[in-house]
Amino acid sequence: MNKYRSNTCGELTKKNKGSEVVLSGWINKKRDHGNLLFLDLRDNYGITQCIIDKENKFFKNLEKIQLETVIKIVGEVVERSPDTINKDIKTGEIEIKIKSYEVLGACEELPMPVFSDQEYAEDIRLKYRFLDLRRKKVHENISLRSKIISFIRDEMTKLGFLEFQTPILTSSSPEGARDFLVPSRLNPGKFYALPQAPQQFKQLIMISGFDKYFQIAPCFRDEDARADRSPGEFYQLDIEMSFVEQEDVFFVVEKLMLLLFKKFSTKKMLFEKFPRITYKDAILKYGSDKPDLRNPLEICDLTSIFTREDVKFEIFKKLVKSGSIVRAIKTTNTKDKPRSFFDGIDKWAKDQGASGMAYFTIENDKEISAKGPVGKFFSANSIKEIMKIMKANIGDSIFFSCNKEKEVLKLISSARDKIAQELKLINENSFAFCWIVDYPMFEIDENTKKIQFSHNPFSMPQGDLSKINFSKPLEIKAYQYDIVCNGIELSSGAIRNHKPDLMYKLFSVVGYSKSEVQKKFKGIINALNYGAPPHGGIAPGLDRIVMLLANEKNIREVTLFPMNQNAQDLMMDAPSEVDEKQLKELGLQIKKK
């Protein structure tokens, strides 16, 4: 028998009664009755109640012992009387009558309690992450993360995928996010970059003939954090396959997601077959390329209404004349909602920096009319036309946003979420996956007005490759897709462009010469010349998958040792200053501010 324990704290039942056991764990909680002490011992597997009374010579010492001290106890398993059984824990029908104990790891006064459901300030949790991780919820989240990863590995292997590791020290690439740079000692003045994703490597793996690859891949991007975005590093389930079309990738990912989400959650899957929505439709109907399909509200374009003679809403008409658009959301049978509901939405829109949201409710008082602050500007015929476009009925309400397209989309997509929340239209107990497909290959950069890749420069354009019209690049669509769940973008992927000549042409559209492409993407472009198979893949964000399955809104709740919003590790004190000697070796000098 192991010297520390014969059993864990989660496994003893009345079947073990009478036996002498050795348990080790943390003191979760004490209940001191003066001459009788209850002591809950906790380990990874559960909690066992231990008991000692004043007859025992160790009693006085155990009475004084600090919570969270690690101790080993020797004792006898005793069945509890029926009225003292605790149904909330697995070991609740027994307790351990302590014979002796030994301190294995002493504990000072705690900076934060472990046994408590209270919430704590983030900096204390992060500084004492090892204490935070002992707490039930985070402990379970991190265990869940491990089980999810094992399950994924298992299923991917069953599907015939091979798992490989790709380099962490690699080269900086000009596209995408800001790189983390690592100075090279052996090559002074030169830098490695940490990979933003193993994009080129996974394609090189296909060109190397491995056919199907996956990796739980660390990715590094030096961008600012959000609640659902760790600063610095995160993990992707990186997948790449050879000789595939878009549908082959979808098949694998849909299968995996269905298995995964059904195994680890009881929430309902709204779609067994994930809907495919084109990028264009998604922007029109949801104002976003990551729509929450649990939300039934849809957006319609009403710009044409504001060119009509019989509509007198001059503010919107003037804006439309100068190039603005109008998008609207219909809410069903909201005629009896209080004024505060409508004004609340308007105020919310103003808080978002918009000029507000116009609205009216459709009534039929002898004649069709619109009720609300701007209702009087609409003729009966124009209201009928709106009802036709929006499939609206009497008693429904319409919310309008009018602005330049980009601003309208920003407001109306969040208004769609806000209104649905207010009306409680979202079924929180469900998952709604969808695919967003047919992304444009190129877009115009708002600031520079220059043309650029809208997603991934390595994506394959759609259509007959010999007939692509490079003079109208904005019309070129790509085999580029995103998978979205409950409004969260889990991943984007693409069928890759494996034809070097086509690659040069596409890069020339954004102003890269052939030699520049050869220099910047040396690894992949060179390899494409030596027999590259058609291939494609995807890379779902692992942290976000765990967040969805653990029902958490913040990525730190599913990350073992997270950094704070300023990308600092408060426990390890990173980043930190380094010795002058280290800098010298690297040929670096810190510029004083």
Added chain:
RNA sequence: GGGGGUGUAGCUCAGUUUGGUUAGAGCGAUCGCCUGUCACGCGAUAGGUCGCGGGUUCGAGUCCCGUCACUCCCGCCA
């Protein structure tokens, strides 16, 4: 880089709107009482740079200015 929120005992928070005697509560800690609790109970004690700096005032936790930390959002994230 910009905007919002928060900052008071080891921890969680009240007090700030309307400035006024000695800044409170629960948990935790320490001491005492208690043999069936599982958020045990009861009593007592200790514990405070009200984030920091400056200002207004007879008087500032409270008002003003600045600054720092944490957090949420925008920008950014192919």
